[in-house]
Each structure stands twice: as C-alpha cells, then as structure tokens.
Amino acid sequence: MRVLIVGSGAREHALAWAIAASPIVEALYAAPGNAGIAEEARCVPVSAEDLGGLVRFAKAERIEFVVVGPEAPLVLGLVDALESESIKAFGPSATAASLEGSKAFAKDLCARAGIPTASYRRFRDARAAKAFIAEKGAPIVVKADGLAAGKGVTVAADRETAYNAVDAALIERQFGEAGAEIVVEEFLTGEEASFFALSDGENALPLIAARDKKRLRDGDDGPNTGGMGAYSPVPGFGAALEGRVMEEIVLPTLKAMREAGRPLKGLLYAGLMLTEEGPKLLEFNVRFGDPETQVLMMRLKSDLLPALLAARDGMLKAFDLRWRDEAAICVVMAADGYPGAPKKGGLIRGLDGASADPAVKIFHAATRREGERLLADGGRVLSVTALGQSLNEARASAYAAIDRIDWPDGFCRRDIGISTSA
Numbered sequence: 044m045r046v047l048i049v050g051s052g053a054r055e056h057a058l059a060w061a062i063a064a065s066p067i068v069e070a071l072y073a074a075p076g077n078a079g080i081a082e083e084a085r086c087v088p089v090s091a092e093d094l095g096g097l098v099r100f101a102k103a104e105r106i107e108f109v110v111v112g113p114e115a116p117l118v119l120g121l122v123d124a125l126e127s128e129s130i131k132a133f134g135p136s137a138t139a140a141s142l143e144g145s146k147a148f149a150k151d152l153c154a155r156a157g158i159p160t161a162s163y164r165r166f167r168d169a170r171a172a173k174a175f176i177a178e179k180g181a182p183i184v185v186k187a188d189g190l191a192a193g194k195g196v197t198v199a200a201d202r203e204t205a206y207n208a209v210d211a212a213l214i215e216r217q218f219g220e221a222g223a224e225i226v227v228e229e230f231l232t233g234e235e236a237s238f239f240a241l242s243d244g245e246n247a248l249p250l251i252a253a254r255d256k257k258r259l260r261d262g263d264d265g266p267n268t269g270g271m272g273a274y275s276p277v278p279g280f281g282a283a284l285e286g287r288v289m290e291e292i293v294l295p296t297l298k299a300m301r302e303a304g305r306p307l308k309g310l311l312y313a314g315l316m317l318t319e320e321g322p323k324l325l326e327f328n329v330r331f332g333d334p335e336t337q338v339l340m341m342r343l344k345s346d347l348l349p350a351l352l353a354a355r356d357g358m359l360k361a362f363d364l365r366w367r368d369e370a371a372i373c374v375v376m377a378a379d380g381y382p383g384a385p386k387k388g389g390l391i392r393g394l395d396g397a398s399a400d401p402a403v404k405i406f407h408a409a410t411r412r413e414g415e416r417l418l419a420d421g422g423r424v425l426s427v428t429a430l431g432q433s434l435n436e437a438r439a440s441a442y443a444a445i446d447r448i449d450w451p452d453g454f455c456r457r458d459i460g461i462s463t464s465a
C-alpha cells in the first residue's frame with residue numbers, strides 16, 4: 044500500500060516509524076516531514092495546510108491511504124477533500140472535527156449527552172462574561188472557542204487574570220476569529236490523563252492512556268506548552284477506570300456525534316481530569332496527541348496500519364490491538380526561548396551515540412539537515428523516548444540518552460516520570 048503521512052512533528056515521526064514497520068506498506072511519504080521522518084519516509088515539500096497541494100500530490104503518486112497528524116488540516120477539511128477524490132484518509136471530516144475546533148460545540152455536546160465535564164457558559168460579550176466571573180469567583184477557567192495553537196486557555200487564579208483573558212479574546216482579538224466566542228468554566232482539581240480510542244463512526248476501539256506534562260518547567264511550574272514529556276502507563280489508570288471512561292465519555296460522545304449528523308471517524312482523544320468524583324472531560328481532540336503518541340507507539344506491539352484502515356473502513360468491531368506491559372517515557376528537548384520565540388539553527392550532535400541503547404528511540408520534531416549537519420528548526424525539537432521494565436528504568440534510559448546529546452541551545456524538564464510529580 045502507498046501511504047502518505049501529513050505533518051512534521053515528533054508525533055508524525057512516531058507514526059511514520061510505526062507505519063514503516065508494517066508489512067503492507069509498499070511506499071511511505073510524508074508532507075512536509077522533517078529530518079527524522081526522512082529516515083522512514085520520502086519527505087515532500089508540501090505544507091500540512093495546503094489542501095490542494097496535498098490532494099494533487101496524492102493523486103499524482105497514486106497514494107492509497109493518507110494519515111493526517113495535526114488538527115489544523117482536519118478542521119480545514121483535508122479528509123473531505125481527499126475522500127471526494129476517492130483517496131482513503133484516516134481522520135474526521137471537517138464537520139466532525141468541530142469537536143476539537145470549537146470548545147463551545149464540544150461543551151454543548153457534553154451537556155446534551157450527559158458527559159461529565161466542568162460546568163460552563165458561552166460568551167461573545169465581554170461585560171456579560173465578566174459579570175459571570177464576578178459571580179462565580181476564582182479560580183476559574185477562560186477558553187477561546189477555536190484553535191489557538193495551545194494558547195487559548197487561561198486557568199485564572201484570581202478574577203483579574205480571568206478578566207484580562209476575557210479582554211484578550213473578545214476585545215483585543217488576540218486569537219482572531221478563534222476567540223470571537225469564549226467558554227468560561229468551572230476549575231477542576233485532580234491529576235490529568237489523556238485517553239485515546241479509535242472510532243469508525245459506529246464502533247470504538249480503546250487504545251491506552253498516557254500522561255502529558257504540559258508545563259514548561261520542573262515541578263509543573265511555568266507556562267503551558269504543547270507538552271514537555273509524557274509517559275504510559277498512567278499510575279492508577281487500570282481496567283476499571285478505562286471502562287468508566289469508555290462508558291461515560293467515549294461511547295456517549297460517539298453516539299452524540301452520530302445524532303448530530305457528524306459521525307466521528309479517526310481518533311478520539313479525551314483530555315481528562317481525574318477528580319474525586321471520577322473522570323471528567325477537559326477537552327476533546329480528534330487526532331493523536333503529541334507527545335503522547337511517542338509513548339503509545341513504543342508500547343504498541345501490533346501493526347498500527349490495519350487498525351487505522353479499519354477505522355476508515357468502518358471495520359473496527361472485530362479489531363484488537365496488543366500492547367507491551369513495559370513502561371514508556373518521552374522527554375521533549377526544546378530550543379531556548381520556547382514556548383515564545385525559539386532559537387533556531389543550533390547544531391545538534393551526538394544522536395547516534397544517544398540512541399545506541401536499543402531501549403531508546405529519538406523522534407524528531409523541528410529538525411532539518413544541512414549537508415551532514417543536523418540543525419534545530421523550531422520550538423519542540425526532539426522527543427527522546429525509551430521503554431523499560433518500570434517507569435523508573437525507562438526514565439533512566441531516556442535521561443542517559445539526553446546526557447549524550449550535544450546541543451547547547453536545547454533544554455528539557457528533568458522530572459518527567461518522577462513519582463513525586465507523577
């Protein structure tokens with residue numbers, strides 16, 4: 044089978060690595076890919092958001108299956124565009140991608156379907172939003188409705204911060220149209236977990252849970268980022284909790300999407316808060332998580348590609364995937380300046396030595412090659428990932444690998460997977 048992966052992050056590198064190992068793959072391409080993905084797939088210089096360019100490439104190269112990594116092309120309608128040319132694609136239609144593309148849509152769906160989540164109100168008027176915040180008090184959470192590159196959520200410890208977040212979205216329009224509406228919601232406390240399930244519209248296949256560490260600095264300090272590390276399994280996330288998440292969140296969501304005339308195919312990513320009352324939904328995504336996918340692919344024993352195809356073809360019912368019992372961890376190395384303006388162009392050396400340990404796999408995000416030299420080319424640059432008999436063992440391997448990487452402009456959290464911050 045001729046397969047194209049869309050995207051250029053470490054998530055897409057992990058997907059490319061897993062898919063390249065499938066015996067049914069005949070040719071693997073990535074658009075646009077990166078220097079790491081280039082070791083698994085032929086990279087083509089077409090942007091992930093150039094829908095026309097991607098469809099033209101897929102037709103010209105007789106691509107038979109397209110796996111879309113990031114959310115932006117899904118929300119723009121890439122899967123619809125490909126399918127209308129009879130090219131099979133993994134991922135939701137644009138209408139189903141609203142589950143991620145509009146937090147207001149997702150919250151209304153939860154309310155209709157009785158899915159446990161934070162209580163909320165939607166606002167387009169700043170004065171009304173502030174009156175609601177004044178009444179509810181802090182802490183409180185303000186979210187831009189649309190896609191805001193991970194910057195649209197403010198967890199406000201005091202009212203002033205919440206008012207400022209309202210102004211940033213509704214008055215200053217810092218997120219453009221994505222912030223023309225906001226959701227103001229109840230602050231939830233607990234540990235977070237990300238849970239993943241494949242969906243073919245009708246049937247769901249649970250994958251596994253991972254924990255994403257979103258804050259920039261050790262001890263869960265500093266601003267939120269795209270994710271500075273992840274690990275799986277999540278302590279305490281056993282079969283009972285998984286069953287509850289499937290019954291209370293995943294299956295009712297898929298049913299509500301069908302009832303809304305927007306059946307969801309592809310991936311359902313439930314961002315959860317594990318509260319004292321049970322798991323509650325923080326957000327939905329309709330694509331694989333980054334960096335969670337890096338640990339999921341390390342733990343996956345089965346061939347990924349047939350499962351993605353089954354989700355596309357409505358054939359998930361009889362499907363099963365097998366996972367390793369070992370723990371996997373991913374530590375993200377980012378360029379100085381991230382999540383603001385990262386320092387680009389720094390020389391990265393030592394990756395061969397760092398990945399000599401067979402337990403270690405280094406997935407690339409923003410990297411590029413200039414001749415033989417590997418250069419950093421963005422914010423999150425490397426995902427150093429490792430397997431181990433325990434989380435501690437995986438962690439030791441990942442950090443030993445990191446210590447062998449020579450990249451003066453790079454930094455990482457040092458506490459990913461340490462039990463005190465688990």
Ligand code: AMP
Pocket residue numbers: 161184186196198228229230231232235257267314325326
């Ligand atoms: P989201 O993009 O909606 O997942 O939000 C990003 C992060 O903000 C989450 O991973 C949580 O850490 C935090 N967050 C979002 N919603 C809430 C909430 N209702 N209560 C507490 N923290 C939240």
Ligand code: GLY
Pocket residue numbers: 255269270328331332333334335
């Ligand atoms: N790890 C967070 C995300 O993929 O949205």
